[in-house]
Amino acid sequence: MDLGIDLGPHASFIWSAYGVVALVIAGLIVRLVLDGREQERRLAELAARGVRRRSAGRS
Amino acid sequence: MQTLTQRLANPTRFMELSASVLPWISAAAAVIIGYGLYLAFYVAPPDYQQGETARIMFIHVPCAWLSMAVYSIIAMSAFGFLVFRHPLADVSAKAAVPLGAAFTFLALVTGSLWGRPTWGTYWVWDARLTSVLILFFLYLGLMALRSSIEDESLASKLTAILALVGIVMLPIIKFSVDFGNTLHQPASVIRVGGPTIDASLLIPLLVMAVGFTLMFVAMHLKAMRNEIMRRRVRAMQLAEVERAQAAQLAAAE
Numbered sequence: 001m002d003l004g005i006d007l008g009p010h011a012s013f014i015w016s017a018y019g020v021v022a023l024v025i026a027g028l029i030v031r032l033v034l035d036g037r038e039q040e041r042r043l044a045e046l047a048a049r050g051v052r053r054r055s056a057g058r059s
Numbered sequence: 060m061q062t063l064t065q066r067l068a069n070p071t072r073f074m075e076l077s078a079s080v081l082p083w084i085s086a087a088a089a090v091i092i093g094y095g096l097y098l099a100f101y102v103a104p105p106d107y108q109q110g111e112t113a114r115i116m117f118i119h120v121p122c123a124w125l126s127m128a129v130y131s132i133i134a135m136s137a138f139g140f141l142v143f144r145h146p147l148a149d150v151s152a153k154a155a156v157p158l159g160a161a162f163t164f165l166a167l168v169t170g171s172l173w174g175r176p177t178w179g180t181y182w183v184w185d186a187r188l189t190s191v192l193i194l195f196f197l198y199l200g201l202m203a204l205r206s207s208i209e210d211e212s213l214a215s216k217l218t219a220i221l222a223l224v225g226i227v228m229l230p231i232i233k234f235s236v237d238f239g240n241t242l243h244q245p246a247s248v249i250r251v252g253g254p255t256i257d258a259s260l261l262i263p264l265l266v267m268a269v270g271f272t273l274m275f276v277a278m279h280l281k282a283m284r285n286e287i288m289r290r291r292v293r294a295m296q297l298a299e300v301e302r303a304q305a306a307q308l309a310a311a312e
Contacts, residue, residue: 005100008111010176017115017172021122021165025274028161032281039288046295051302053294 092270098263115173121271123166129159137219154282160198186235
């Protein structure tokens with residue numbers, strides 16, 4: 001990889017470290033966003049069927 | 060009358076507040092990490108001893124700090140849940156565990172990749188590395204314990220107790236470089252007498268640490284929101300089943 005930076009003979013270690021961090025963080029963000037969408041979808045489905053939580057009151 | 064903490068810790072109020080601050084915290088984290096990466100690669104000079112490999116520090120150290128900071132949050136949340144019985148404290152603890160495990164994993168991997176060119180080895184069984192590995196297993200243990208118990212209330216209590224017992228790892232990790240025989244360098248930022256790192260490396264490191272911390276806060280808020288919604292879904296499903304059973308009983312009579 002060349003971004004105008006010469007990282008010397010150990011460049012592969014440096015890029016690998018940054019690559020692993022980027023991959024894991026991207027994975028966490030994708031998982032959080034998808035999980036959030038799934039929960040919102042399930043809540044909307046239940047609400048559309050007229051289901052309410054007991055704590056939300058029986059109004 | 061509710062106290063301020065009670066008002067803020069109300070799940071509905073939390074959902075409203077977190078929805079409004081989450082985009083701002085996420086954007087701030089992205090901007091600060093972007094600036095930190097610019098400083099790390101284009102402004103910070105190579106270290107006089109380690110050369111270019113010291114640039115791994117700018118991601119390794121924030122991950123290592125977070126691995127312990129996240130555990131402190133989990134332990135405080137566990138305490139809040141066990142003592143004050145607040146469900147939002149349990150939500151906070153549950154949401155933080157996978158994030159803490161991820162940052163601990165990253166601290167171990169980036170440390171290993173830094174160790175090979177610096178020490179000549181990926182791994183040594185010394186006090187610092189081994190204690191961080193145990194912390195990683197502790198995170199996995201918290202996840203495994205919670206998922207292995209079907210009764211959610213019992214799972215929350217037992218996980219909280221394990222989280223509080225595990226806090227003993229934090230001082231062991233912090234002081235392992237002082238009392239143990241280790242290749243790992245001693246504390247060079249948070250230490251009595253001030254940092255020993257030159258400002259040209261310290262400033263990018265602190266910028267990255269602030270960026271990573273904000274990123275964790277954003278992830279934690281999002282994970283807590285997801286968990287609250289998951290619990291609402293479960294409560295609604297339960298209410299639906301109960302309503303159906305009541306209707307069946309009424310029809311049978």
